[in-house]
Amino acid sequence: MIAIQLKRLPHGADLPIPARATADAAGMDIVAAEDLVLAPGAWAAVPTGFAIAIPPGYEVQVRPRSGLAFKHGVTCLNTPGTIDADYRGEVKIILINHGPDPFPITRGDRIAQLIPAAVQPATFVEVATLDDTTRGTGGFGSTGTR
Structure with a gap:
């Protein structure tokens, strides 16, 4: 288990x-730190009222809540979103309303979830050719549609 430092911001003082x-x-x-209404097709960066310090070698992924997506068509626009270990600003969640009706968000509503994850450092090595595979260069849908 890793420890992630969390700093409450003034507008998030009483939030969980x-x-x-x-x-x-x-x-x-995680919960919203302000009230707003997402019109159908609209998106917004919803404040959470806190900032975090993620240890080096980790990220925190932002993912949608399945209930909001299924019941209302509201999801995270950048999914999964990544909060990098060197970011110290307020955590904001980019929500979009794919539903047909305006969606009200009330301060304190659960709007997304965070999942810490280890980061695997990698580098790219330029080569003249790549090894052959069964799939080869087949792209989107090349392995079938079902």
Whole structure:
């Protein structure tokens, strides 16, 4: 388990910090720090009222809440989003309303989930050719549609 430092911002002083809804949940639910209404097709960067310090070698992924997506068509626009270890600004969640109706967000509503993950450092090595595989250069849908 890693420890992630969290700094509450003035507009998030009384809000809960990210937490798992159940003992075996992968993600930690986070809440909105302000009221707003997302019109159909609209998106917004929703403030959470906190900033974090992620240890080097880790990221925190931002993922949608399945209930919001299924019931209302509201999801995270950049999914999964990544919060880098060197970012120290307020965590904001980019939500989009794909539903047919305006979607109200009330301060304190659970809007997304955070999942810490280890980062595998990598480099790219330029080569003249790549090894052959069964798939080869087949792109989108090349392995079938079902």
